[in-house]
Amino acid sequence: MAYGFDTLQIHAGARPDPATGARQTPIYQSTAYVFRDADHAAALFNLQEVGYIYSRLTNPTVAVLQERIATLEGGQGAVCCSSGHAAQIMALFPLMAPGRNVVASTRLYGGTITQFSQTIKRFGWSAKFVDFDDLDAVKAAIDDDTRAVFCEAVANPGGYITDLDAISAISDKAGVPLIVDNTSATPYLCRPIEHGATLVVHSTTKYLTGNGTVTGGCVVDSGNFDWSASDKFPSLSQPEPAYHGLKFHETFGPLAFTFHGIAIGLRDLGMTMNPQAAHYTLMGIETLSLRMDRHVQNALKVAEWLENDDRVAAVTYAGLPSSPYHDRVAKICPKGAGGLFTFSLKAGYEACVKFVDAVEIFSHVANLGDTRSLVIHSASTTHRQLTEDQQKAAGAAPDVVRVSIGIEDPADLIADLDQALAKACG
Ligand SMILES: *Cc1c(COP(=O)(O)O)cnc(C)c1O
Numbered sequence: 001m002a003y004g005f006d007t008l009q010i011h012a013g014a015r016p017d018p019a020t021g022a023r024q025t026p027i028y029q030s031t032a033y034v035f036r037d038a039d040h041a042a043a044l045f046n047l048q049e050v051g052y053i054y055s056r057l058t059n060p061t062v063a064v065l066q067e068r069i070a071t072l073e074g075g076q077g078a079v080c081c082s083s084g085h086a087a088q089i090m091a092l093f094p095l096m097a098p099g100r101n102v103v104a105s106t107r108l109y110g111g112t113i114t115q116f117s118q119t120i121k122r123f124g125w126s127a128k129f130v131d132f133d134d135l136d137a138v139k140a141a142i143d144d145d146t147r148a149v150f151c152e153a154v155a156n157p158g159g160y161i162t163d164l165d166a167i168s169a170i171s172d173k174a175g176v177p178l179i180v181d182n183t184s185a186t187p188y189l190c191r192p193i194e195h196g197a198t199l200v201v202h203s204t205t206k207y208l209t210g211n212g213t214v215t216g217g218c219v220v221d222s223g224n225f226d227w228s229a230s231d232k233f234p235s236l237s238q239p240e241p242a243y244h245g246l247k248f249h250e251t252f253g254p255l256a257f258t259f260h261g262i263a264i265g266l267r268d269l270g271m272t273m274n275p276q277a278a279h280y281t282l283m284g285i286e287t288l289s290l291r292m293d294r295h296v297q298n299a300l301k302v303a304e305w306l307e308n309d310d311r312v313a314a315v316t317y318a319g320l321p322s323s324p325y326h327d328r329v330a331k332i333c334p335k336g337a338g339g340l341f342t343f344s345l346k347a348g349y350e351a352c353v354k355f356v357d358a359v360e361i362f363s364h365v366a367n368l369g370d371t372r373s374l375v376i377h378s379a380s381t382t383h384r385q386l387t388e389d390q391q392k393a394a395g396a397a398p399d400v401v402r403v404s405i406g407i408e409d410p411a412d413l414i415a416d417l418d419q420a421l422a423k424a425c426g
Pocket residue numbers: 083084085086109111112152156181183184202203204205206215216217368
């Protein structure tokens with residue numbers, strides 16, 4: 001029987017502890033696991049038997065979280081890692097090589113734009129940034145060296161929803177995987193695999209954990225991509241020299257990417273999630289749907305209020321009928337456009353800076369997806385390292401404030417914004 005989302009967010013991957021009957025998933029705070037005998041050890045190292053060796057690779061608490069997120073996303077397998085940014089590297093690593101590129105949306109989390117435009121160059125990889133509303137430009141950007149297409153479902157800093165069906169049709173035709181960062185939407189609001197995504201990445205730091213306690217990331221594999229259809233993905237389709245010539249796709253089929261992520265990605269890059277972090281995230285996920293419904297309801301109320309306020313120039317929340325992306329909500333994220341959006345102040349940059357200092361319930365922090373309402377002026381913080389053109393393309397122009405609407409009483413949130421706007425705009 002297929003369980004519903006609310007049941008799976010509590011039960012998927014978890015079972016009472018076989019040794020003690022403990023109902024909540026224990027934190028297996030152990031680095032290593034005793035082999036039954038030398039043959040068992042050899043079978044584990046040969047990937048002939050699945051089990052625990054060493055917690056850089058696998059840990060029983062982390063494994064429960066991996067199975068839970070994979071189930072909620074409708075994927076075949078998942079690998080958790082130490083942060084959302086680690087997840088992005090873990091997703092690209094098996095696909096890329098020096099000289100290869102990723103075609104990425106201009107509308108991304110600021111940190112991702114920096115990671116892709118600067119840091120990955122050290123590996124000899126590069127990114128081509130394209131407006132993902134311009135489908136011809138996306139098609140034109142994909143060349144013989146492209147090994148992935150990357151976008152966010154509901155893009156940070158908010159207000160933009162990617163037409164995943166249109167993008168996946170293009171990536172499919174080109175024979176390259178589509179990677180979707182589903183951090184802002186979560187699998188409750190959006191299921192990218194149903195829209196053709198090959199891989200889904202998460203910063204579990206945000207809504208999945210939900211209350212701003214730990215950093216973590218996850219890569220979910222749909223299991224749908226044929227890595228052997230071309231010679232573009234030799235790490236998966238050809239003998240992998242980093243694992244004594246094992247052919248991952250031939251051996252593991254739809255779990256090839258997941259096994260590669262553990263056996264090579266975590267083994268050699270070491271960006272492991274620790275069991276404490278997995279525990280906090282498992283606790284958070286149990287209430288994901290309840291929180292997301294409330295985030296969405298509150299975000300809509302606050303966005304409507306701001307849109308009608310004279311001090312506000314514009315509000316970019318895709319849940320508002322005025323949004324150019326409103327049509328995509330029903331198709332891509334039918335349960336709502338998330339809790340994240342931006343608004344701009346008529347009084348400009350200086351007023352934005354005053355505004356973030358004047359809020360009381362809202363916290364001025366570089367985070368999102370917390371039970372608490374959060375605010376940031378992206379242009380002077382998270383998107384500071386970008387040029388003004390990049391800031392504008394990413395929806396973080398100098399007169400723009402980003403909010404992550406929490407699950408507090410919406411009347412209190414509106415009252416707080418009202419008093420802060422009064423101080424900022426005079
Ligand atoms: C926060 C975030 C990331 C990076 O995740 P970390 O856990 O901070 O490394 C990536 N993508 C999006 C959309 C994010 O919001």
